[in-house]
Amino acid sequence: MHTQAIRVMIVDDQAVVRSGLSTFLTAFDDLNLVAEAGNGYEAVRLCDEKKPDVIIMDLKMPEMDGVEATRAIRLRHPEVQVIVLTSFPEEGLVQKALQAGAISYLLKNTAADELVAAVRAAYHGRPTLAPEATQALIHAVNHPRPVGHDLTSRELEVLELLARGLSNLEIADRLVVSRSTVKFHVSSILAKLDVSTRTEAVSVAMQHNLVQEKAAPVSYHHMRW
CATH class of the missing domain: 3.40.50.2300 (Response regulator)
Structure with missing residues (x-):
């Protein structure tokens, strides 16, 4: 006791x-x-x-x-x-x-x-x-559910940008959120996909059609905010 x-x-x-x-x-x-x-x-x-x-x-x-x-x-x-x-x-x-x-x-x-x-x-x-x-x-x-079924719409958005090779800072700028918010979303994505790295997350996402397989890199050179 x-x-x-x-x-x-x-x-x-x-x-x-x-x-x-x-x-x-x-x-x-x-x-x-x-x-x-x-x-x-x-x-x-x-x-x-x-x-x-x-x-x-x-x-x-x-x-x-x-x-x-x-x-x-x-x-x-x-x-x-x-x-x-x-x-x-x-x-x-x-x-x-x-x-x-x-x-x-x-x-x-x-x-x-x-x-x-x-x-x-x-x-x-x-x-x-x-x-x-x-x-x-x-x-x-x-009745098992498909991989990634529990990802939120914002997490799918972040995952798509990860697949394009963007850093946390670039994702934060793109989504107009803080870097800590992006870091939190990335941690949640890794946990939900049961992986330990961003590379693994993107690989799993592509295998299960969670992101576009050939996501084009995003250019910020001519973007206006």
Whole structure:
């Protein structure tokens, strides 16, 4: 048995949900609510500061969703366990969340005592899946989706520019975004395509017709912005 309380962070864009969760969590002596966040960006920042043991993570949030936040947090803090708590049991979301590093996937109709049990289990490295999530995973095994199906439209856009040989700075200029945003998109693309380099990502993309096979290099010489 652990002697210190489990440090918990709640991430949800709805204040009423955060309030409800925090109220019942404080009723348990072995749980210590250390932070609340309203979106993924805030969650990543607070995770660095507050160092929770377990995060209860919503999925559909503005600015940065729960899947991307989970991936970012697990890359930076692999010791932190993430429990997805959402209203959506869709197969694609379950797969994305677990691939991003979530240990558990629960629905918001989960009973309070079951959620607390899941927090304790996650702290000890044990997963908890809602029956709907388990069913979605079984269906996914029997009906696999094509490579790259989970890439967003912006990620496909970045991938196309990678295939043309553009650097992160050139992509940032082309899309009028920051270099850090491009870096984040590239990291997400590599994770979703299960590769470790940009070259591998482009190769996989071409094999699966995610980009044009003979993408012409982009010239910036005469471009106006």
